[in-house]
Amino acid sequence: MDMLKTVLTVLFIIVCIVLLVLVLLQEGKDAGLGSMYGSAPTGTYWSQNKGRSKKARIIQITTLFTVLFFVLTAILCSRLF
Numbered sequence: 001m002d003m004l005k006t007v008l009t010v011l012f013i014i015v016c017i018v019l020l021v022l023v024l025l026q027e028g029k030d031a032g033l034g035s036m037y038g039s040a041p042t043g044t045y046w047s048q049n050k051g052r053s054k055k056a057r058i059i060q061i062t063t064l065f066t067v068l069f070f071v072l073t074a075i076l077c078s079r080l081f
Contacts, residue, residue, distance in 0.1 A: 005076075008072060008075060008076055009076065011072060012069075012072045012073070012076060015065055015068050015069050015072060016069065018065055019062070019065045019066065019069055022058060022061060022062040022065060023062065025058055026055070026058055026059070026062065027055065
């Protein structure tokens with residue numbers, strides 16, 4: 001049991017570091033409040049090709065690592081060990 005807990009803990013630390021890097025790689029929302037009043041363009045390249053861009057891929061990978069983070073947290077915090 002101790003070996004499994006050690007492996008899961010090391011995996012958890014790696015997932016935490018990767019998740020931190022992925023979050024820092026993402027760009028902020030630069031439209032801000034201006035998009036509420038129509039000053040932001042609506043037909044931009046980003047809005048038309050959201051699913052095929054590098055930004056979308058980073059968001060998908062971040063979502064995957066977030067789910068993995070919560071699953072590992074639940075396993076490590078449970079009383080199975």
